[in-house]
Each structure stands twice: as structure tokens, then as C-alpha cells.
Amino acid sequence: MKLSNLPRRVPARIAAIDWDSLPPADGSRLRALGFEQGAFIETLHKGMLFWRDPIAVRIGRMTVALRTVHAQAIECEERR
Amino acid sequence: MSVHQPLVALAGNPNAGKSALFNALTGARQKIANYPGVTVERKSGRLFLSDGRPVEIVDLPGSYSLKPHSLDEKVTRDVVTGQLDGQRRPDVIVVVVDASNLNNHLRFTLELIELGLPVVVALNMVDLAKRDGLELDPENLSAQLSVPVIETVAVRRRGISELNAAIENALSGTKSDAPLPADLDNEDRLALLSVRAHKIARSAVKSETATRQWTRIIDSVLLNPVAGFLVLVGLLFLMFQAVFAWSEAPIGWIEGGMEALGSAAAAALPDGLIQSFLVDGVIAGVGSVIVFLPQILILFLFILILEATGYMTRAAFVMDRMMASVGLSGHSFIPLLSSFACAIPGIMATRSIRDEKDRLTTILVAPLMTCSARLPVYTIIIGAFIPARSVGPGIGLQGLVLLGLYLFGIVGAMIVSLVLRRSVTKGEGSGFLIEMPKYQMPRIRDVAIGLFQRAWIFMRRAGTIIFFATILLWALLSFPKTPVDSGISQVDYSVAGRIANAITPVVEPIGFNRDIALALIPAMAAREVAVSALGTVYSIDAEEGDGATLLGDQLAADWTLPTALAFLMWFVFAPQCVSTIAVTKRETNGWKWPIFMVVYLFALAYVMAGITFWLARAAGL
Numbered sequence: 143m144k145l146s147n148l149p150r151r152v153p154a155r156i157a158a159i160d161w162d163s164l165p166p167a168d169g170s171r172l173r174a175l176g177f178e179q180g181a182f183i184e185t186l187h188k189g190m191l192f193w194r195d196p197i198a199v200r201i202g203r204m205t206v207a208l209r210t211v212h213a214q215a216i217e218c219e220e221r222r
Numbered sequence: 223m224s225v226h227q228p229l230v231a232l233a234g235n236p237n238a239g240k241s242a243l244f245n246a247l248t249g250a251r252q253k254i255a256n257y258p259g260v261t262v263e264r265k266s267g268r269l270f271l272s273d274g275r276p277v278e279i280v281d282l283p284g285s286y287s288l289k290p291h292s293l294d295e296k297v298t299r300d301v302v303t304g305q306l307d308g309q310r311r312p313d314v315i316v317v318v319v320d321a322s323n324l325n326n327h328l329r330f331t332l333e334l335i336e337l338g339l340p341v342v343v344a345l346n347m348v349d350l351a352k353r354d355g356l357e358l359d360p361e362n363l364s365a366q367l368s369v370p371v372i373e374t375v376a377v378r379r380r381g382i383s384e385l386n387a388a389i390e391n392a393l394s395g396t397k398s399d400a401p402l403p404a405d406l407d408n409e410d411r412l413a414l415l416s417v418r419a420h421k422i423a424r425s426a427v428k429s430e431t432a433t434r435q436w437t438r439i440i441d442s443v444l445l446n447p448v449a450g451f452l453v454l455v456g457l458l459f460l461m462f463q464a465v466f467a468w469s470e471a472p473i474g475w476i477e478g479g480m481e482a483l484g485s486a487a488a489a490a491l492p493d494g495l496i497q498s499f500l501v502d503g504v505i506a507g508v509g510s511v512i513v514f515l516p517q518i519l520i521l522f523l524f525i526l527i528l529e530a531t532g533y534m535t536r537a538a539f540v541m542d543r544m545m546a547s548v549g550l551s552g553h554s555f556i557p558l559l560s561s562f563a564c565a566i567p568g569i570m571a572t573r574s575i576r577d578e579k580d581r582l583t584t585i586l587v588a589p590l591m592t593c594s595a596r597l598p599v600y601t602i603i604i605g606a607f608i609p610a611r612s613v614g615p616g617i618g619l620q621g622l623v624l625l626g627l628y629l630f631g632i633v634g635a636m637i638v639s640l641v642l643r644r645s646v647t648k649g650e651g652s653g654f655l656i657e658m659p660k661y662q663m664p665r666i667r668d669v670a671i672g673l674f675q676r677a678w679i680f681m682r683r684a685g686t687i688i689f690f691a692t693i694l695l696w697a698l699l700s701f702p703k704t705p706v707d708s709g710i711s712q713v714d715y716s717v718a719g720r721i722a723n724a725i726t727p728v729v730e731p732i733g734f735n736r737d738i739a740l741a742l743i744p745a746m747a748a749r750e751v752a753v754s755a756l757g758t759v760y761s762i763d764a765e766e767g768d769g770a771t772l773l774g775d776q777l778a779a780d781w782t783l784p785t786a787l788a789f790l791m792w793f794v795f796a797p798q799c800v801s802t803i804a805v806t807k808r809e810t811n812g813w814k815w816p817i818f819m820v821v822y823l824f825a826l827a828y829v830m831a832g833i834t835f836w837l838a839r840a841a842g843l
Binding site: 189 | 287356447538539540542543552
């Protein structure tokens with residue numbers, strides 16, 4: 143499931159990241175923020191007012207905000 | 223400063239508490255300048271070793287990696303690798319690491335250690351980590367990194383003397399001349415480092431229990447799609463309310479003090495040129511500007527507190543989608559908010575925007591945010607022309623007009639950025655990607671230091687640019703002296719008056735008179751000078767002085783309402799501030815964009831003032 147579709151408060155793990163679909167600068171910024179295969183991730187907040195963008199996720203012990211454009215490149219799997 | 227004084231650099235990820243640690247290490251003994259050749263702010267201070275030897279300590283811009291993504295990060299990299307011309311390479315690097323974020327911060331630490339310089343790690347915010355249920359083992363961390371690790375709580379000044387000792391120790395250690403790793407930017411190498419960082423982080427954690435998630439609880443309100451928006455709007459309302467309400471008393475004190483100083487000087491000095499120079503020129507001119515210090519400080523107080531608590535990035539989150547609809551992102555929110563105080567810190571704050579076109583657009587629209595320098599102009603014109611009538615319960619007509627001027631600026635900025643994003647700064651949006659730090663109680667001392675620095679910058683500006691502009695105008699207005707009994711007014715006869723007479727035909731179609739043309743010239747130095755300029759014009763022309771107190775009445779008698787409204791509208795748009803133009807030139811590395819900015823803003827100001835004038839005339843005002 144893509145991170146952009148991951149419901150709130152569902153513990154998940156990053157299964158894969160499609161680096162090629164991201165601009166290189168954004169890709170390495172995501173990496174610097176701890177986005178990588180296997181990292182624990184959870185969607186905390188989705189959007190503002192009537193928009194579904196941006197989203198805030200918990201990655202490791204950090205909270206990071208990103209737009210759904212980037213979240214679409216991140217494949218997650220539920221963690222049980 | 224002696225060349226032999228050792229240099230210590232403070233590096234670390236953003237939100238690691240670097241600035242607080244820098245404040246704790248150096249106290250208020252700080253110097254703010256720019257790095258040579260670039261406009262990134264260089265904050266340095268001094269530290270004394272146990273034997274009294276001074277050490278220079280510099281606070282590097284926060285970075286996630288040595289592979290730079292912004293101007294700030296490039297400076298950090300160039301300093302620690304010794305590649306920034308005119309800036310010597312540090313002797314020791316202190317890496318500030320957020321204890322609760324080891325997993326992420328250790329990669330940058332490893333990158334820095336590999337450079338070969340002596341490194342000391344400050345394991346910061348250990349108290350928050352503990353409260354968060356994280357028990358760390360600093361000895362283990364130190365052993366694995368092979369560098370000293372000191373636990374610190376910068377905001378409580380804990381661990382500072384231990385850190386000092388470790389820095390001293392590292393300074394006396396041997397310096398390796400090992401060559402720099404050749405592949406600093408290599409993504410594979412960075413990926414390997416991050417695997418290593420995770421392993422070290424895991425083994426340095428003694429125990430990790432479920433967290434007491436204060437930040438989560440607060441965020442569930444502040445990032446709620448509806449409540450979060452309302453809270454931000456409420457905060458902004460409170461902020462602007464405070465800017466006006468809280469500043470009333472201190473402004474009164476400053477005005478009183480300036481008046482007393484003026485009359486004292488007038489009484490002490492014989493009538494003549496020197497008296498006129500000091501009273502009409504220096505005291506009236508500079509005084510009319512430092513009156514705004516309280517408002518600027520209140521605005522910055524809010525901004526600094528919002529930043530220190532960690533709320534600013536939430537505000538950026540709340541605003542991101544809305545700003546995206548005009549082609550910007552949440553990253554632009556903080557610079558534009560700062561621009562309400564002054565466009566200069568606002569434009570400098572755009573450095574954190576990674577996308578060049580986003581950044582350029584933000585710089586170009588920043589002057590449209592109503593900065594505090596416009597307030598004196600707005601205040602005096604509104605006071606003179608808009609009746610203090612109530613139009614509803616608790617809503618005054620004057621306040622409503624002022625709010626309208628702010629809104630004109632904001633809507634103008636939105637339309638302009640929409641147009642720019644489809645023309646000159648066309649390109650894909652950079653998106654929005656930002657770490658949201660934990661909430662923290664702001665430390666009064668850190669806020670006070672920040673506030674003091676802003677006040678100092680403003681006073682220096684008042685003491686230099688505004689001071690000289692006022693003196694120049696006074697001189698231009700006072701010379702040449704009209705021949706006795708000629709019946710010509712001094713203003714008309716002076717150099718400034720002659721220049722203004724030449725400009726008048728250009729601005730007459732938008733309802734401006736000669737006095738306005740005259741005030742607009744020195745107001746290029748800074749907008750607020752327009753007020754002191756009008757004051758000087760009328761006080762030099764008036765037989766018996768006392769021009770300042772009567773300025774409002776004099777304007778009301780001399781100007782028509784359409785002229786006054788056009789004058790207000792002019793100031794919403796006109797780029798009347800050389801400092802802003804200069805900082806735009808510095809930040810965009812050339813004259814192209816500042817010239818573009820000046821031209822489009824003047825064109826907009828002329829057209830909008832003209833429309834206002836003729837509409838008001840047609841409406842029979």
C-alpha cells in the first residue's frame with residue numbers, strides 16, 4: 143500500500159521506495175530524514191481543512207511532514 | 223582577532239538544540255556577520271579555556287548531511303572541509319545530537335568524524351529523551367564512535383562545563399592531516415553510513431519504553447484539519463492585536479523622551495543652523511523612526527517564541543496547501559510572516575527554501591507584506607483623514623481601513639506569486655518536506671538574546687541609513703537659503719524643492735502634490751522617513767516650529783481625501799526601501815531580480831494609487 147493511502151494510526155513498515163520517481167534532491171532529503179526500506183512508519187495527520195495534503199508521519203522517533211506527491215513513491219506494509 | 227586563536231565549530235542537524243547550546247557556551251558575547259562571499263549569517267562567540275585562553279566558537283547552519291541541499295548546508299560543508307575562502311578550517315568540531323533522535327542524527331555525526339578533525343559529541347536534550355522513555359549509554363556510544371560523548375541539556379545549562387573541558391582536551395590533541403574522503407556526495411556511501419548509524423544507535427540505547435507523547439497529544443489539536451487552522455488564525459490575530467495594543471505605552475514613553483530631548487536641545491542651543499540641524503533634522507528624524515521599536519520587538523517576540531516552541535513548522539504545515547494554490551509551499555510561510563515585521567529578515571529567512579524558484583518567488587513578494595515601517599505612514603494618514611467612527615460593536619472605521627491595507631498587501635502578494643509562477647519563475651513546485659520537532663518550553667534567556675539582536679540591528683539601521691537620509695533631506699531642504707523678503711517659500715527655493723517640482727508632473731495624475739513628491743525621495747531610504755520628511759517639510763516652511771505635533775492637522779488641511787487614499791495605496795505596493803533592494807541583490811546574486819522587483823512594484827504602486835485616486839474622486843469623496 144502506498145504511504146499516501148495508508149490510513150491514520152496504522153503501524154506500518156516501509157517496504158520499498160521508488161527513488162527514480164523522485165527528484166534527486168528530494169530523494170536524498172528523504173533519506174536524510176530516515177526514509178529507507180524497513181523503517182517503521184505511521185501516518186499521524188492528513189491534510190488541512192478540505193484538502194488531504196500535506197500529511198504528517200512518524201518515522202523512527204521523528205515526525206516529518208510531506209506532500210502526497212512524495213508519499214506516492216513510498217510503498218508500505220502493515221505491521222502487526 | 224588573532225590568527226592563532228583556536229576555532230571550534232558547532233555542527234548538527236536542525237532541531238538538535240544547537241543554538242541553545244551555542245548560547246549556553248558563549249552567553250551574550252556573540253557576533254553576527256556574514257560568511258565571506260555568501261550571505262549566510264555567521265554567528266560566532268567566545269569561550270574561555272581553564273587557563274584563560276580565548277577560543278572562537280562558530281555556530282554552523284543546521285544540516286542533515288554534508289551533501290548540501292541548500293545554501294545554508296553548503297556553507298556548513300565548506301567550513302568543515304576548509305573550502306570556504308576567507309574562513310579558516312575549525313580545529314575542533316562539536317557535533318550536537320538530539321538524544322531522542324540518535325537513529326537519524328548519527329549519520330551526519332559519522333560523516334563529520336570521517337573528515338579527520340577532532341570531534342566532540344554533545345548528546346543534547348537527554349532530559350527530554352529520558353522523559354520520552356529512552357535510556358542511553360553514553361560510554362557505549364563514545365566507544366563506538368571513538369570520540370568523547372558529553373551529555374548536555376543546553377536549555378538548563380547542564381553538562382556545559384564538562385563540554386568545555388572536552389573541547390579543551392580535543393584542542394590539545396593531535397590533528398590529523400588525513401585527506402578528505404573523496405566521495406562525500408556518494409549516495410551509496412551515505413547509505414552505508416546510515417546503516418552503521420542505525421547499528422550504533424541501537425546498541426547505545428539501554429532501554430526504550432512506550433513514550434509519554436506530549437507532542438502527539440498537542441499535535442492532535444494543532445494539526446487537526448479544522449482546529450489547527452482555527453488555532454493558527456487565532457494566534458495571528460492575537461499577534462497583530464498585541465503589536466498595536468502592547469506598544470501604545472512604550473511608544474508614548476519614547477515620544478515623550480524625544481520631545482523632551484528636542485526642547486532641551488532647542489533651549490540649550492542658540493537659534494540658527496546648528497539648532498535646526500539637531501532639533502528638526504537629527505532628533506525629529508531619528509526619533510520618528512525608533513518610535514517603532516516596540517512594535518517590531520513585539521512582533522519578533524511572537525515569532526521567536528513560536529519558533530522556540532516548535533510551533534512554526536506546524537504553522538507551515540497548516541498553510542502549505544493554501545500556499546500551494548498560489549504556487550508556493552509551507553516553507554514560504556515563515557519568511558512571509560517575518561516580513562510583517564520587516565522584509566529584510568524575511569528575505570534572509572528564505573534561505574531555508576530548497577527550491578530556487580520557490581525561493582525567488584518568495585523573495586519577490588516579501589515586500590508586499592505590510593512591514594512595520596509602513597505603520598507610521600498608515601497611522602498618521604489614517605489618523606488625519608479617517609474619522610474615528612464606530613461601524614459596529616468594537617469595530618472602528620480606522621482599524622478597518624488599516625486591516626484593509628494589510629489585506630491589500632496579502633491579496634496582492636497572492637496574485638503576484640500566482641502570475642510569477644506562471645511566467646518568470648515557472649517550474650514545478652518543490653513540494654514540502656520538513657521535520658517537525660518536539661514541542662518545548664521556550665527558554666526566556668534564548669528568546670531574550672534573539673530579541674536583543676533584532677533590536678540592535680534595527681537601532682543600527684536607525685542610526686545609520688535613516689540618520690543620514692534625514693540629515694541629507696534636511697540639508698537639501700535648508701539650502702540654498704531664500705533671499706530675505708523675496709516672498710518665496712524656503713521649500714520651493716531649496717534643492718529638494720526643485721527636484722520635487724520636477725517630479726510632480728509625473729505623480730500629479732495619481733493625485734499626488736508637490737509635498738508628497740518631496741517626501742517620496744528620502745522615503746526611498748526607508749518608508750518611515752516619509753513621515754519625518756513631511757514633518758521636516760512643514761516645520762521648515764512654518765514660521766513657528768512645532769511641526770511634528772501638528773503634522774496630522776496640517777495634512778488634513780492641505781490634502782484631499784482621494785489624495786490621502788492614493789498615498790496609502792502607494793505605500794502598500796511601492797518598493798520604498800533601499801535596504802530591501804540591497805538584500806534582494808545579495809540574496810539573488812546580481813542586479814537582475816532587484817531591478818525586476820523595483821520595476822514591477824513601482825508600476826503596481828502607480829497604477830493602484832491612480833485607480834484609488836480616480837475612483838475616490840468619482841465617488842465624490
